[in-house]
Amino acid sequence: MAFQSVEHLLSCSNQHPLWKAVVLDDCQDRDVTEQESFSRMETLWQAMVESVDSYDPQRRSASGLSGGQGARMEGAEHTLCGDFMQQVIATALKVGEHNACMGRIVAAPTAGASGVMPAVLLPLWRREGLSAHTMVECLFVAAGFGQVIATRASISGAEGGCQAEIGSASGMAAAALVHARGGTGEQMAHACAMALQNVLGLVCDPVAGLVEVPCVKRNVMGAVNAMACADMALAGITAAIPCDQVIDAMATVGRSLPSALRETGKGGLAATPAGHAIAQQQTKLVP
Numbered sequence: 001m002a003f004q005s006v007e008h009l010l011s012c013s014n015q016h017p018l019w020k021a022v023v024l025d026d027c028q029d030r031d032v033t034e035q036e037s038f039s040r041m042e043t044l045w046q047a048m049v050e051s052v053d054s055y056d057p058q059r060r061s062a063s064g065l066s067g068g069q070g071a072r073m074e075g076a077e078h079t080l081c082g083d084f085m086q087q088v089i090a091t092a093l094k095v096g097e098h099n100a101c102m103g104r105i106v107a108a109p110t111a112g113a114s115g116v117m118p119a120v121l122l123p124l125w126r127r128e129g130l131s132a133h134t135m136v137e138c139l140f141v142a143a144g145f146g147q148v149i150a151t152r153a154s155i156s157g158a159e160g161g162c163q164a165e166i167g168s169a170s171g172m173a174a175a176a177l178v179h180a181r182g183g184t185g186e187q188m189a190h191a192c193a194m195a196l197q198n199v200l201g202l203v204c205d206p207v208a209g210l211v212e213v214p215c216v217k218r219n220v221m222g223a224v225n226a227m228a229c230a231d232m233a234l235a236g237i238t239a240a241i242p243c244d245q246v247i248d249a250m251a252t253v254g255r256s257l258p259s260a261l262r263e264t265g266k267g268g269l270a271a272t273p274a275g276h277a278i279a280q281q282q283t284k285l286v287p
């Protein structure tokens with residue numbers, strides 16, 4: 001059964017590391033062994049790595065709106081953010097574009113938000129030579145927090161706005177990063193809470209109804225937010241509102257968003273003159 005609260009998740013991790021508590025829950029839920037549970041997540045980690053490594057800078061989405069920007073970012077010189085953050089940004093763009101081009105991605109938690117987790121985990125894995133085992137542990141941590149968000153709020157843009165997709169991915173990624181750095185369960189909860197509260201109210205407004213604009217670049221925001229919140233939590237900075245209460249607030253905000261701002265492509269950026277022009281152009285492309 002999915003974790004109902006972050007508090008429950010933290011209490012289950014009194015005897016084991018938090019990631020292990022999620023493994024054990026999965027074993028019980030799906031009636032599998034720890035080895036089987038771990039292997040399944042390992043497969044997802046490998047798929048995540050492939051979603052970055054198989055990026056083709058020449059490829060364009062059917063709409064022509066996405067492609068090539070991950071490589072452009074990677075090749076930029078003297079970035080304000082520095083080398084490491086440049087890699088994070090480039091990776092988020094690459095996976096977002098790969099998804100728009102119908103490439104294979106890991107929906108963590110959704111296809112639209114699939115760039116956030118690999119964007120923060122792969123550059124760290126490569127820079128610090130972390131083991132694949134550690135990265136799989138990170139995915140279990142993310143899955144634990146993701147379960148709570150899905151249970152108490154939503155991970156669907158149509159239901160809760162983009163806060164539920166990019167926001168959830170950002171919260172999950174922030175918790176996973178804290179694990180990668182050896183932080184405590186409490187620090188993971190603070191990182192997730194801070195990441196979620198930073199994106200509360202974010203609307204879902206895909207231009208022309210395509211998961212491209214603003215989705216691809218919002219993955220960058222989700223990844224950078226996750227990095228900052230993980231660093232804050234690791235530095236001992238705490239969220240004033242407990243993680244479960246932030247998630248509950250996210251659910252309430254999601255329910256109060258008008259339908260125009262929940263993946264209908266009728267509000268926000270989709271309703272701008274440029275958004276309408278792109279939508280119109282797309283209808284001409286459809287045979």
Ligand code: SF4
Nearest residue numbers: 112157162165204215
């Ligand atoms: S804007 Fe909507 S479709 Fe795009 S990533 Fe956010 S939730 Fe998904």
